[in-house]
Amino acid sequence: MNSVPRPKVTEERLEEIRRLGAEQAFTAAKTNHPQIQQRDSYYKLSALKAPVWTWEIPLYFFIGGVAGVSACLAFFAQVFGSGPGLVRLLLWMALAGGAFCPMLLVADLGRPSRFLNMLRVFKWRSPMSMGVWILVAFSGCVFVAVVSNELLLHGVTVSGLLALRWIAEAASALTGLLLASYTGVLIGATAIPVWSYNRTALPAHFLTSGLGAAAGIAELAGFLLPVTQILGFASAGIETLLGAWFELRRTPVNAPLHHGRSSIMFRIAGLLAGPGALVVRAVWGSAPAGRYVAASCFLAGALLSRYAWIWAGRASAKDPEVQFAFQRSEIEAGERRWHVVTERLPNRWGIALAAVVMQICLGAVYAWSVFVKPLVNTQHWTLTQVSLSFTINVFFIGVGTVIGGLWMDRAGPRKVATVAGIIYGAGYILASTAASNHSLSMLYLSYGVLAGTGGGMGYICPVATVAKWFPDKRGVMTGLAVTGYGAGALLMGPIAARTIVSSGVATTFLMFGIGYLILVVLSAQFYANPPAEWKPAGWVATTKVAKAATAQTYTVKDAMATWQFWLLWGMLFLNVSAGIMIISQASPMAQQQVHLTAVAAGTMVGLLGIFNAVGRFFWAWMSDMIGRSRVYLLLYVIQAVIFFSLPKIGTQTVFFLAFATIYLCYGGGFGTMPSFTADYFGAKFMGGIYGWILLAWGVGGVVSPLMIARLRQITGQYTTAVYIIAAVMAVSIILPLIAKAPAKEEASAAIRSVA
């Protein structure tokens, strides 16, 4: 064999080596001597600083969560009369947590001796500052709650002590909720990618952990009640869902939850608090031992998960490539939050949420019926005397909308809604004094005049503000705000009924007054008008309805000079009056015509309230698609038909359905009118214009009960009265048919007069 290689092969081989060398030299250089190319980070060195917090902070997150939710549970246990033992345990848990938390926080400081510096400033924009103040407020409230509760349990009777305990417990519950949830905001609003990426899930996650842990400790302390069982199931269930969400959202930013040391901890924690606790509770939950195990599982999981989140944050801070890639993807997706920073716009969905919260509080005036009987029984006032305060209230709502509307066009919604919240809350608080001093005139002044005016002033703010922020979804969003109003009584009525039973009318007025004052004033702080000419990014008015929504701007004076203004006024007035007249007769009609008992009829009317709320949303949503005037046309046609056939209905089911539809239409009138008004006259002076239109509601609310009573007197029975209303409805069909937006010439004249 010739051992000398063939020259050609050697030559080829050499070329091959040269080629490989050229290609691979780069790779070799990269391994020995790293080079930076394209969008590499700087040698993969961390571009963020990892959290410096040591073991105290995750422990603080856990204990703060347990303490906060404990205070919240204590309040509910007190309201629902679950026994002094449970209330006492939960309050002491809250106090112990509230005392331990500051120690943990101070221990983690780099300069513990300077911990008081935290109280130098109050910064809305710093979750850490807010958290410290929340903790201070919480500890103070819980301390007062524990002391007053203990005094009461030991038989001390000082006047005002009961009220003090209620106030302290309610305040502890509210601040407790903040304490348990703000920690999610604290780490969510940071530069650490995995935290800020999950910022919307974190508060819910932390609150749920707090809930399950608080209920779990109560169980371990021997309170094996049905309520702790339900809460245990609920929190483990929600944790399972959240765990699945974190697990399935397999994006690069979430890598610390799926890979590495932090992911092991995170998954163990998630399994313990979620499926683990859930399965143990489902299978062995009937035995005490099973419940102890389930509670311990959840507690361990909840505690571990706080550590896991901090570790995930550290891992996330160390990965610049993921951080940069995520930012690049946001640039490419055009999902940058603020394009021009000088115009710092509020989130319009936040405004919508605040609007709903505020409307729920204001709509609670409709839970008045809950107060009527206890007031008659305890105060020796007649039914008519007590009922008059509601009529006064409704009238002053009308007055309030006019005042509030005109004022908000000048001062902006935040100021007006804040004042409205104070007046509304003060109305309730003074009504409490009226009840304890047996002063009827004071009740008229407080619940009637003050709560009415405050409610009206408040009502107009969210409606007009939401109309301005959502020209693209005007109907459905104003409808949503108004739905909150309809839902208020449904939510607050049952709670008020229970508190009246457990602690009396006066205390209930006081508690609700303070609660409403805080909630309305807080939600008012979210309101702001959009800048002039503002439109949602990328939105162009294409549909007919949407085009109408942006066409023109009228001042209050100019709007009132058009016939369309009075047409809308009349349309709302007719819908409100017809609705109230029929609805006020629902209970007697149900008893006479389909032979329901008085109690059953009462329950039916209560249930129908749901349709009032649903109708507000449903018709408003419809109006975005088919137009506002067509919705009103439908409302009138449907009501006319139902009113005509109402006296002939013999079966209970059909009767219920008929009234459900009437309630839907009644609510629909309120739901659609704000966007109707904004479409016709523009959103700029919406406050004043819609304020005047809402006066139709106040007038209708006062006049129509009197009218139906008069009609009944003259005709002697419901049937004729109902037919007359049906006939009026049928004739009213003309109004939406002739409705037409004010003409362009008038519009430009209006704009000139503005300038």
Add this chain to the structure above:
Amino acid sequence: MTKTAFLTDATLCIGCKACEVACKEWNEVPADGMEWSGLSYDNTKSLGASTWRHVLFLEQPMVAGPQRADTQDAFRWVFLSDVCKHCANAGCLESCPTGSICRTELGSVFVQPDVCNGCGYCVVACPFGVIDRRPEDGRAFKCTFCYDRQKVGLMPACATACPTQSIQFGPLEELRERAKTRVGELQERGYTDARIYDPQETSVGGIHAFFVILGEPENYNLPPAPEVPTSYLASAWGSAFAAAAMLLMVVYIAFSLH
């Protein structure tokens, strides 16, 4: 007072680290360890509590661009002196619960060492990973923009020490103009990937210490779209309130069933 700024130019930096030294000397910043990184000649690695200027050494292959515009070198070496950005909307300042971090009349962001209690929240709030807590001291530190020197009419120590005018100091608007002119010049001379790093269109709203760089900002560990964490507040609090409302409902239902 007029707002002042740094313009740090990577195309002029020679990697001498005089700025790092001058900064440490003037501000009496303690040593921060000695450790061989194995990464080019950069053994400082990043800004920190005791590193307020940091010179980066980027070793790049030819594809990133030539060392000199008129050559075909297979290798490019770029230096840049990194510093606190003194953001228009500063995450550290917004997050500070003691009010220790404040905005000076010069537009810079200043940590008052006599107020800071070392809570550590600014550390995770900085989108640039600049500020950090000094373990042996417990407080947070970062570049002061030589506030003391500026108050008596002196330039910051780093700019004074820089031998190539890679670190320039002056009125904010004037330097912004100068940066634009400089990038124009570089582009003309063939450095087509020269650009300004000054994230004005994100929620950070621009920085008072901006850079002229070659290539992508990521290569210098400068985030391409930094956001001030306060921009996450609305959604985080919104979710907290919604979750609290949900919890109230769950608890209410649980007690009603009781």
